[in-house]
Amino acid sequence: MIPDSQIEDVVVQMLRNAVTKLPHDVEDALVRAHATETDEVPRTQLKTILDNIAMAEDAVTPICQDTGVQIFFVKQGAVGTGDLVEAIGRGVARATGEVPLRPNTVHPMTRANHKDNRGVRMPYINIEPSAEPYLELTVMPKGAGSENMSQMAMLTPSQGIKGIKQFALDTLVRAGGKPCPPIIIGMGIGGSADISIHIAKEALLRPLGEHHPDPDIAALEKELYEALNEIGIGPMGLGGKTTLLGLAIEYAHCHTASLPVAINIQCWAARRCTARIHPDGRVEYPTHPGGA
Amino acid sequence: MAEHHLTLPLDEATVRGLGLGDTVYINGTFVTARDEAHIHALEKAEKGEPLPFDLDGAAVFHCGPIMRDLGDGRWEIVAAGPTTSSRMNNLEPQFLRTFNARAIIGKGGMSRPTVDTMQEVGAVYLAITGGAAVVAARGVSEVKGVHWLEMGMPEAMWVLEGDDFGPMTVAIDAHGNSLFEAIDADVERNLPSIKQKLGLD
Numbered sequence: 001m002i003p004d005s006q007i008e009d010v011v012v013q014m015l016r017n018a019v020t021k022l023p024h025d026v027e028d029a030l031v032r033a034h035a036t037e038t039d040e041v042p043r044t045q046l047k048t049i050l051d052n053i054a055m056a057e058d059a060v061t062p063i064c065q066d067t068g069v070q071i072f073f074v075k076q077g078a079v080g081t082g083d084l085v086e087a088i089g090r091g092v093a094r095a096t097g098e099v100p101l102r103p104n105t106v107h108p109m110t111r112a113n114h115k116d117n118r119g120v121r122m123p124y125i126n127i128e129p130s131a132e133p134y135l136e137l138t139v140m141p142k143g144a145g146s147e148n149m150s151q152m153a154m155l156t157p158s159q160g161i162k163g164i165k166q167f168a169l170d171t172l173v174r175a176g177g178k179p180c181p182p183i184i185i186g187m188g189i190g191g192s193a194d195i196s197i198h199i200a201k202e203a204l205l206r207p208l209g210e211h212h213p214d215p216d217i218a219a220l221e222k223e224l225y226e227a228l229n230e231i232g233i234g235p236m237g238l239g240g241k242t243t244l245l246g247l248a249i250e251y252a253h254c255h256t257a258s259l260p261v262a263i264n265i266q267c268w269a270a271r272r273c274t275a276r277i278h279p280d281g282r283v284e285y286p287t288h289p290g291g292a
Numbered sequence: 293m294a295e296h297h298l299t300l301p302l303d304e305a306t307v308r309g310l311g312l313g314d315t316v317y318i319n320g321t322f323v324t325a326r327d328e329a330h331i332h333a334l335e336k337a338e339k340g341e342p343l344p345f346d347l348d349g350a351a352v353f354h355c356g357p358i359m360r361d362l363g364d365g366r367w368e369i370v371a372a373g374p375t376t377s378s379r380m381n382n383l384e385p386q387f388l389r390t391f392n393a394r395a396i397i398g399k400g401g402m403s404r405p406t407v408d409t410m411q412e413v414g415a416v417y418l419a420i421t422g423g424a425a426v427v428a429a430r431g432v433s434e435v436k437g438v439h440w441l442e443m444g445m446p447e448a449m450w451v452l453e454g455d456d457f458g459p460m461t462v463a464i465d466a467h468g469n470s471l472f473e474a475i476d477a478d479v480e481r482n483l484p485s486i487k488q489k490l491g492l493d
Binding site for chain 1: 313328355356357358360370371372373375376378399400401419421422423424425426427430443444445446447459461463471472474475476478479481482483485486487489490491492
C-alpha cells in the first residue's frame with residue numbers, strides 16, 4: 001500500500017513543479033509565438049512572458065501570483081491507498097505554506113478565506129479506475145482569470161456543427177484580452193451539461209500539438225484553431241497574431257434530443273504536473289522529467 | 293512611442309501628457325486594490341471615514357499578490373502580477389472620482405464608463421503583462437505594510453515601494469482613448485472572413 005505520508009509529500013512536490021515550471025510543450029509554443037509576432041506590442045508582451053518563465057524557474061518561485069484552485073485527476077491503478085482524499089488535502093495545505101501558493105479558496109457567499117486552499121469540496125479530486133500498476137496523480141492549478149471566461153450552452157441538435165463553431169467564436173470574442181491570451185481552448189461536446197464542462201477541462205490536460213485520435217475531431221480542432229487564431233485579440237488583448245496556443249476537443253455521446261457544448265479557457269500559464277507512484281515507492285514526474 | 297519613468301504621487305499635468313502606447317515605469321509608494329478593497333474603500337468614504345493610505349495622485353494596482361510572512365509585521369513579495377481589471381468596471385468610476393487616484397494598473401482593460409471618467413478627472417490605465425508575476429515583483433523594492441488583511445491575502449490593500457516598477461503600457465489615456473477599443477474594432481473587422489472560413493452565415 002502507498003502510505004498517505006508519501007502521497008502528501010508527492011502532492012507538495014507536484015504543486016511546486018506545476019506552479020514554478022511550465023511543461024515543455026507550453027513553453028515551446030510560447031517561444032514559437034514570440035518568433036511569429038512582428039509588431040512591437042505583442043513581441044514585448046511575449047518577451048516579458050518568456051523572461052518571467054525563466055526567472056520563475058531559476059528562483060523556484062510561482063510563475064503567476066494566481067496559483068489557482070487545485071483540481072486533481074487521479075487514476076487509481078492496481079495499487080492500494082489509504083485515505084487518499086485527506087492525504088491530497090494535507091499536501092495542498094502544506095504546499096500553500098511551503099511553495100508558497102496564494103490562499104485562494106473562500107466561502108462562496110461570505111467570501112471568508114480558508115487560508116490553506118482547502119475547504120468544502122476543495123481541493124477538487126476526480127478519481128477514475130485504471131488498469132496501470134501505479135497510482136497516477138495530475139494536478140491542474142486553475143487560475144480565475146481564464147476560468148471566469150468559461151461558457152456552457154445547451155444547443156439544439158439542429159444547430160449542429162455550425163452551432164458549435166459559432167459558440168466557440170462567440171466565446172472567444174466575449175473573452176477578449178481578459179483570460180491572459182495567448183490561451184488554450186478546451187472544448188467538451190456532448191454528454192450532459194456537467195459532462196460537457198468536465199471533458200472540456202480534461203481536454204486542457206492534453207499536451208499541445210497532440211490531436212484527438214478520431215480524425216474527424218482532429219480535423220475540427222485544426223479548423224477551429226486556425227480560423228480563431230485570425231481574430232486579432234493577440235497577447236494580453238493588445239493585438240497580434242497569436243491569440244490561441246492550442247485548441248483541444250473531447251466528446252461524449254449524448255441524448256438524441258441534446259447537444260451540450262462547453263468551453264473551458266486556459267491562460268498562457270498552462271500549469272499541470274503528473275506524478276506516478278509505483279508500489280515499490282518509486283515516483284516519476286512525466287511532465288517534469290528534470291525536476292522543478 | 294515615448295518611455296517615462298514617473299515618481300509618485302502623480303499630478304494631473306503629468307498624466308494628461310502620457311500618450312496611448314507609451315511605456316511607463318513608476319517609482320515611489322503605491323497600493324494594491326481588488327474587488328473587496330474597492331468596495332471597502334468606497335464604504336469608508338460614504339461614512340466619512342479616512343482611508344489608511346491617501347489615494348490622492350496615487351497608482352492603484354489591480355493585484356492580489358503572494359506574500360511571505362517574515363513575522364513582526366514584515367512581508368516579502370513573492371509574486372505580484374495583475375488581476376483582470378474588468379471585475380472592477382462597476383466600481384472604478386466612483387472610485388476615481390472619490391479618491392483622485394491618477395493611475396490604475398491592471399490587465400485586460402476597462403469599460404467605457406471608466407475611460408470617460410479617466411478623461412474627466414485626469415487618470416490613465418496602465419497595462420502590465422498578465423501572469424508575469426516574477427517580473428512585476430522584481431520592480432517592488434519593499435513591502436511597506438498591509439491594510440485590511442482580514443479580507444484575505446489577495447483582497448487586502450498592500451502598500452508597495454516601486455523601484456522602476458514596469459514595464460507598463462498606457463492602454464487608456466486621459467483623453468478618452470483606449471487601446472482595447474481599437475483592438476475590439478480590429479476583431480469586428482476580422483469576423484466576416486473567419487465566419488466564411490468556418491462556413492457560418
